[in-house]
Amino acid sequence: MPDDEKETEWLHNILEIVTDGIVVLQDNEIVDANSVFSAMIGYQKDDLIFMPFENLVDSLSRKHHRNLLDALADADDVEAFNTRLRTKHGDLLHVEINPRIVNFDGADAVLISVNNVTGQIALEETVLELENRFANLYDLSPIAYLTLNREGIIEQVNKAAEELFGYTADRLIGANFSTLFLEKTEEYDPAGDILTEVSRGRTVNALEVEMVRSDKRPIWASISSSSLTPGSEKPREIGLMAVDITRRKLAEDRLREERERADLYLGLMTSDLNIINQSALFALENLKVSLDLPEEELELINETAWDIRRSSRMIANMEVLFKLARSPPDRVKTRVSTHFNRAATEVDRDFEWKDLDISTNIGEESLEVLGDMFLWSIFFNILHNAMIYDPSKKVRVDVNASIVDMGREVRLEFADRGPGIPDDRKPHVFKRESIAEAGSPGKGLGLTVVDRYVSDLGGRVWVEDRIPGDSSKGSKFILVLPRWQEQLQIPPITFYKSQHCVFCDPVLDTLTSVLDDMGISRSTIRVVDVEDPDAGISEDALPALPAIQLGSRRLAGYVPEQDMRQEIVRLMMMAAE
Incomplete structure (x- = not known):
């Protein structure tokens, strides 16, 4: 078989094997x-035979690629190029022509491999559009964004960020991130600590630190940072976000x-x-x-003695409200x-001209609730x-x-035989809602x-008619605690900190929050300040601060937070066992 016939036969065989058109x-x-090209262009193969190839080329592309198409027609000096074809249904295809x-059959011919890259072009355009959108969002965002390399040099x-720190971009880029902080010391280096944590593969979230502007004016910022090259052993790029919280601080x-001023006045009221x-x-x-x-x-x-006692009770109630809001006592058994007995005794002492007749089953029940030192004042105020x-x-x-509630709650009902409370007043008796109402005579804080107390414990309180439907026959105050x-109980957790530690306070806050969520007493934590000479341990003996000792692990x-939870579950x- 002649060589030209062999090549023609080879072409016929190869047409249906390849995956390109x-x-x-x-x-x-x-x-x-081949059938791949026929399916791509939407024509039957017989309809394509003897059709001029350039008829399939989009009219604008035909003009743009005139010389390249002429080379194909002349079968001379052909070269690869990208163009656009029109399908039978009018759709536009982006293709690579090779x-x-x-x-072919004893004469020169041009074999064209047609690769449909329409999807790739669309994807590239989408990616480019997203990149442009991200660039716009990045640049127009009110939040300061910085990109650092692993040494802390600012790259973007x-x-x-320019507005927050008072520098132009060309002054920031190339500078070390640490220059945006107050002068570091041997004990205090927030920039270095952030880079160290991110280099360990951790994410720093909402760390509040003091920074400094170009004019040396201090500012406060909430810093979040993480690696921009996840999976790598050492991040090549670090992303950092800074939110200005100076006004809030x-x-x-x-x-x-x-x-502090209010506490001073309260101290004067409650003591003097x-x-x-x-x-x-x-x-x-x-x-x-x-x-x-x-x-x-x-x-x-x-009457004068009674008014003095009432003023003392109001002062005591104000003290309870302040302590519940500022420094609530630990909740204990x-x-x-x-x-209840203390409350009844104190009420009886206040009203020398009356007798308090209580019928109760409290003495018969060994009831214990989640409460604190102020529980008696709640009973006192109702009585x-x-x-x-x-x-x-x-x-x-x-x-x-x-x-x-299946043993989870204690319900206490106080039914009196006073004048009762009208229905329209019941929702308001527990709250002093306005200055005008606060000044009304006879309305105390009890x-x-x-x-406030019951709500803080996670309980509920409301008032009903003692006799349903008749508010004039007395009220029934109901507490559910x-x-x-x-x-x-788990083994003690030791938390090592120092006064200069950047992460100590936020990590301790997270630890106490985790214990609260898991129903474990905060008293499980023993806080040790390594700067205290009596601490018995130095900072050099610890890998980093803060350090949390949980049993045998540190x-x-x-x-x-997730690491804390895992270790606490292990302790549990x-x-x-």
């Missing part, structure tokens, strides 16, 4: 094509000052004023005993009967309220206690304290 041209007409001169910034400082009240009560009592006074004057002394508003000389209050459940640095399993 194949077209054979002679004198610019298609003399053969031609070569071959022998957006406009928000200044507001917090002002709020702290106001709180109580001393004055006690002195006044002692003087009035001395007058009653030492002088033979007329009945009218004795009545006046009793609290016996209901102990606090005190009944004594104030019931005009009877003998005030009866029925107090019933029961365990509900029920406000009850509501969490019943005490023994907390899970976590160090900016520890992620060990404790259960």
Whole structure:
């Protein structure tokens, strides 16, 4: 068989094997094509035979690639190029044309490999569009973004970073990230600590640090940082986001000052004023005993003593509200009967001219709730309220206690026989909602304290009619408190910190939050300041600060919440063995 016939036979065989579209041209007409090309262009193979190839080329591309198409027609000096074809249905295809001169049926022909790259072009355009959008978002974002290399050199910034730090981009790029902080010391190097944590593969989230602008003015920023090259042993690029929180920090400082001032005034009220009240009560009592006074004057002394006691109770309630808001005591196992008996005794002492008649089953029940030192004042305020508003000389209050919700809660009902509370007032009796209402005579803070205390414990409080549907026959105050459940005990957790540690406070906050979520007492944590000479350990003995000792294992640095949870679960399993 002659060589040209062999090559022609080879071409016929190869046409249906390859996965690209194949077209054979002679004198610019298609003399053969494979099924891949036919399917690509939407024509039957027989319809393509003897069709000029350039008829398939888009009209604009035909003009643009005139010389290249002429070379194909002449089968001379052909070269690869990209163009666009029109399918039978009018769709536009982006294709790569790879031609070569071959022998076909004894004459020169052009074998064209046609690769459809429409999807690739569309993907590239989409990627380019997304890159442009990201670039716009990056540059227009109100959040400062910086890109660093592994040594902490700034490689890229957006406009928000320029505005936050007061430098132009050309001044920031090439500078070390550490120049944006106050001068570092041997103990305090936040920039170095952030880079160290990210180089370990960790993510730093919302770390609040003090930084410095170009004009040396200090600012506060919330820093989040992570590797931009995940999976690599050492990140080549580090992304960093900085949010300006200076105003919030200044507001917090002002709020702290106001709180300290309020605490000072509260201290004066709860100590000095109580001393004055006690002195006044002692003087009035001395007058009653030492002088033979007329009945009218004795009545006046009793009324004055009562007003002084009420002012003392209001001061005490204010103190409870402040402590619940600022520094609530630890929640511990609290016996209901102990606090209830104290409350009843204190109420009886306040009302010398009345008798408090309590019918209750609390003494019969060994009830323990999740509470604290203020529980007695809750019972006191409800009983005190009944004594104030019931005009009877003998005030009866029925107090019933029961365990509900499958043993998880304790329900306490206080039913009095006073004038009752109208339905439209029931939703408002626990709250002092306005300055005008706060100034109304006879309205104290007692029920406000009850509501705040019960809510803080995760309980509920409301008021109903003692006799349903008749508000004039007295009220029933109902408290539902969490019943005490023994907390899970695990081995102590030791938390090592220092005053100069960048991550210590946020990591300790995360640790306490995790323990709260898992129902483990915060008292499990033992905090050790390594700068304390009596600590018994130096910072050099630890891999990094903070360090958390959990049994035989130790976590160090900016520890992620998930790692803490895993180790605490391990401790729980060990404790259960």
